[in-house]
Amino acid sequence: MKHVKYGKCxxxxxxxxxVPDLTTCECGGILDIIYDYxxxxxxxxxxxxxxxxxxxxWRYRELLPIEETTAPTPLRVGWSPLYEEPRxxxxxxxxxxxxxxxxxxxxxxxxxxxxAMAVAKAREAGARVxxxxxxxxxxxxxxxxxxxxxxxxxxxxxxxxxxxxxxxxMTFGATVISVQGSYEETFELSKQAIDKWGWYNRNAAxxxxxxxxxxxxxxxxxxxxNWEVPDYxxxxxxxxxxxxxxxxxxxxxxxxxxxxxxxxxxxxxxAGCCPLNRAIESGMPWEPMEENTLADSIAVGVPRNAEKAxxxxxxxGGLTVNVTDEEIMAAQQLLGRTCGVFGEPxxxxxxxxxxxxxEAGKIGRDDTVxxxxxxxxxxxxxxxxxxxxDPITIPSDMNRLLAxxxxxxxxxxxx
Amino acid sequence: MKHVKYGKCxxxxxxxxxVPDLTTCECGGILDIIYDYxxxxxxxxxxxxxxxxxxxxWRYRELLPIEETTAPTPLRVGWSPLYEEPRxxxxxxxxxxxxxxxxxxxxxxxxxxxxAMAVAKAREAGARVxxxxxxxxxxxxxxxxxxxxxxxxxxxxxxxxxxxxxxxxMTFGATVISVQGSYEETFELSKQAIDKWGWYNRNAAxxxxxxxxxxxxxxxxxxxxNWEVPDYxxxxxxxxxxxxxxxxxxxxxxxxxxxxxxxxxxxxxxAGCCPLNRAIESGMPWEPMEENTLADSIAVGVPRNAEKAxxxxxxxGGLTVNVTDEEIMAAQQLLGRTCGVFGEPxxxxxxxxxxxxxEAGKIGRDDTVxxxxxxxxxxxxxxxxxxxxDPITIPSDMNRLLAxxxxxxxxxxxx
Numbered sequence: 001m002k003h004v005k006y007g008k009c010x011x012x013x014x015x016x017x018x019v020p021d022l023t024t025c026e027c028g029g030i031l032d033i034i035y036d037y038x039x040x041x042x043x044x045x046x047x048x049x050x051x052x053x054x055x056x057x058w059r060y061r062e063l064l065p066i067e068e069t070t071a072p073t074p075l076r077v078g079w080s081p082l083y084e085e086p087r088x089x090x091x092x093x094x095x096x097x098x099x100x101x102x103x104x105x106x107x108x109x110x111x112x113x114x115x116a117m118a119v120a121k122a123r124e125a126g127a128r129v130x131x132x133x134x135x136x137x138x139x140x141x142x143x144x145x146x147x148x149x150x151x152x153x154x155x156x157x158x159x160x161x162x163x164x165x166x167x168x169x170m171t172f173g174a175t176v177i178s179v180q181g182s183y184e185e186t187f188e189l190s191k192q193a194i195d196k197w198g199w200y201n202r203n204a205a206x207x208x209x210x211x212x213x214x215x216x217x218x219x220x221x222x223x224x225x226n227w228e229v230p231d232y233x234x235x236x237x238x239x240x241x242x243x244x245x246x247x248x249x250x251x252x253x254x255x256x257x258x259x260x261x262x263x264x265x266x267x268x269x270x271a272g273c274c275p276l277n278r279a280i281e282s283g284m285p286w287e288p289m290e291e292n293t294l295a296d297s298i299a300v301g302v303p304r305n306a307e308k309a310x311x312x313x314x315x316x317g318g319l320t321v322n323v324t325d326e327e328i329m330a331a332q333q334l335l336g337r338t339c340g341v342f343g344e345p346x347x348x349x350x351x352x353x354x355x356x357x358x359e360a361g362k363i364g365r366d367d368t369v370x371x372x373x374x375x376x377x378x379x380x381x382x383x384x385x386x387x388x389x390d391p392i393t394i395p396s397d398m399n400r401l402l403a404x405x406x407x408x409x410x411x412x413x414x415x
Numbered sequence: 416m417k418h419v420k421y422g423k424c425x426x427x428x429x430x431x432x433x434v435p436d437l438t439t440c441e442c443g444g445i446l447d448i449i450y451d452y453x454x455x456x457x458x459x460x461x462x463x464x465x466x467x468x469x470x471x472x473w474r475y476r477e478l479l480p481i482e483e484t485t486a487p488t489p490l491r492v493g494w495s496p497l498y499e500e501p502r503x504x505x506x507x508x509x510x511x512x513x514x515x516x517x518x519x520x521x522x523x524x525x526x527x528x529x530x531a532m533a534v535a536k537a538r539e540a541g542a543r544v545x546x547x548x549x550x551x552x553x554x555x556x557x558x559x560x561x562x563x564x565x566x567x568x569x570x571x572x573x574x575x576x577x578x579x580x581x582x583x584x585m586t587f588g589a590t591v592i593s594v595q596g597s598y599e600e601t602f603e604l605s606k607q608a609i610d611k612w613g614w615y616n617r618n619a620a621x622x623x624x625x626x627x628x629x630x631x632x633x634x635x636x637x638x639x640x641n642w643e644v645p646d647y648x649x650x651x652x653x654x655x656x657x658x659x660x661x662x663x664x665x666x667x668x669x670x671x672x673x674x675x676x677x678x679x680x681x682x683x684x685x686a687g688c689c690p691l692n693r694a695i696e697s698g699m700p701w702e703p704m705e706e707n708t709l710a711d712s713i714a715v716g717v718p719r720n721a722e723k724a725x726x727x728x729x730x731x732g733g734l735t736v737n738v739t740d741e742e743i744m745a746a747q748q749l750l751g752r753t754c755g756v757f758g759e760p761x762x763x764x765x766x767x768x769x770x771x772x773x774e775a776g777k778i779g780r781d782d783t784v785x786x787x788x789x790x791x792x793x794x795x796x797x798x799x800x801x802x803x804x805d806p807i808t809i810p811s812d813m814n815r816l817l818a819x820x821x822x823x824x825x826x827x828x829x830x
Binding site: 145188341379388 | 470490491559562564565574581583593594595601603607608747754756757791792793800802803804806808809811825
């Protein structure tokens with residue numbers, strides 16, 4: 001990879017050759033992939049990009065840590081739609097608002113971007129098996145992307161994992177090990193198994209290539225905005241890998257001169273589980289928290305990528321915002337009703353944060369904001385059901401319909 | 416619409432001006448939209464198309480029954496991926512196999528194509544409200560596409576409708592009327608309400624524009640295949656609107672000279688509910704059947720678009736195939752494991768049919784087949800759960816993992 005210099009520890013600065021199965025630094029720090037931006041600038045221009053037919057995350061291959069000969073992975077990951085939402089902007093009191101619907105990915109979450117990268121790197125490493133430990137979107141996206149590439153997956157989940165997610169995994173042919181114990185115990189068993197069998201490791205806080213996959217969401221947002229930088233990009237935050245990836249993509253674009261300034265990040269966490277935001281707000285080191293939220297994908301009390309995430313929020317001059325479960329479910333309805341976008345609870349947490357910041361007067365009419373929806377609401381129908389009221393329930397009788405409409409204030413015009 | 420001549424009854428041949436709120440013929444027959452292909456040929460060439468940036472169903476606007484001034488609808492509908500699947504082709508004994516994953520649409524089904532068209536035509540008609548009666552994907556796609564466009568929806572569902580689908584509808588802000596009665600009674604109440612209030616009617620067997628939206632799946636398949644015509648296109652069949660739309664798209668392309676021959680259709684129905692296939696197989700008129708299948712989206716015992724569907728299958732020299740629920744769920748696993756595509760039961764019925772025809776020796780090594788997956792498996796997690804076996808369930812203990820692997824025949828190499 002001529003355009004990649006090395007992996008560099010974010011904690012101690014030690015560098016490592018960018019081999020395909022790179023993991024963490026010997027000091028325990030997470031690595032960051034360092035590029036040769038001059039080499040990239042010589043090959044990638046906005047015009048080159050504009051003429052490229054590929055509409056997936058592999059559109060940006062000059063900015064990705066893969067060999068020139070590495071083929072795109074089979075599923076169409078990325079190039080999700082960016083919708084301008086003038087009615088919602090008006091309602092919230094924002095200048096402009098865009099919603100990036102990353103639930104429109106093959107397995108219905110942003111995690112497909114990292115899992116496709118894992119598959120590409122596993123192929124470079126000559127691996128036939130990829131493993132991870134996860135309860136949610138990382139697992140299903142890995143299982144789906146690996147299946148399409150003909151690779152096997154071993155996935156460790158705690159036995160409390162929702163049946164629906166296990167069904168997705170098993171439909172994709174993963175070997176699923178349901179561990180009777182906590183998530184920590186699940187992770188521990190997966191680590192021992194990965195060490196023993198040498199499976200390729202898909203864990204975004206261990207394998208430094210994965211947030212390079214996630215960063216493609218930033219590359220797309222900026223190209224879809226025709227390189228006009230918004231004031232803020234809002235996203236939900238769990239273990240920290242996604243917001244770190246988002247920031248890395250923005251910095252890459254700045255380094256190669258595609259954008260002339262950087263937006264500020266909005267880090268949205270659940271009020272019941274916000275260790276990273278609490279660290280930013282208090283100026284103290286982060287401390288573990290309970291995982292007290294229904295937004296399961298970001299219920300991470302011990303964030304595994306705290307260093308990169310805190311660095312990203314601070315470097316960007318970012319805002320933090322913590323939202324209750326009620327605010328999250330209200331945002332789900334708001335996005336559904338106003339934009340036709342159905343996000344899972346963690347997926348709409350960024351939008352819930354944007355709404356709360358508007359109400360607090362911290363952002364407003366002068367601001368252009370992008371809100372990333374990170375996963376599809378069909379992943380968690382149970383919480384959506386609980387949040388929706390009851391439908392009008394009547395026999396097949398026009399008089400009963402008229403009475404029900406009158407009771408709901410629906411007038412004679414049927415509107 | 417200079418390129419649209421009129422709507423023509425498929426039963427009696429009577430023609431009607433193509434007003435935006437066109438419904439059925441006075442004889443009760445369904446209308447077909449008739450184009451002026453010479454006018455279209457003068458404006459649309461393969462080169463024009465190749466240079467077009469739009470990646471949605473509105474890419475094909477010269478072939479769609481909308482005014483030149485009608486804007487694309489807000490959600491990104493269409494341009495779903497077409498995957499070549501050499502490993503599955505090999506396994507089934509086919510020459511080449513392509514899977515069109517139409518679960519990759521905003522509300523996760525092919526029905527988004529019809530609902531986006533309904534929204535476009537409702538806007539032309541100046542309507543503020545759209546209504547339909549449905550239990551499934553038509554309803555949720557209408558609710559989502561209308562919400563994004565700022566239109567209201569009234570949706571009538573039988574009270575037996577799964578809670579998950581009702582939750583989707585209500586998240587999108589539809590007014591949902593849950594009718595305590597059969598589907599026929601539900602339809603009847605919706606018809607009275609639509610007549611009374613003059614809401615725009617989104618019912619694919621009444622509104623002739625909707626299958627014009629559905630036909631874009633055929634336009635995309637052919638462009639994605641670089642206009643090389645496959646031998647067969649397989650799709651699941653319920654009320655008949657979708658296969659009729661598919662065929663219309665192919666005939667349009669043939670009429671404007673973009674393709675030089677027509678593929679044969681494969682009409683896949685559930686063995687427990689196959690009134691259209693039975694009519695083809697027996698050469699007799701179709702007769703109602705019980706709705707005895709778990710593939711709810713195609714459990715249509717009284718198909719509402721039988722005429723267009725039967726005509727399409729016959730004109731194409733098509734094949735029929737009826738698959739059991741077990742064969743449907745086996746196809747779901749096969750597509751998941753081999754292709755990383757998770758389809759709902761009705762969504763994978765076409766692929767189940769292709770497999771069955773291969774086994775019967777009716778198609779094989781000389782054939783190129785496209786199989787359309789019409790909806791995402793996340794829409795019906797319950798059936799997927801029932802079809803998956805149990806995961807390996809153990810405490811966090813390497814010895815227990817080794818024993819479990821040995822029991823499953825997983826060897827010392829962890830593969």
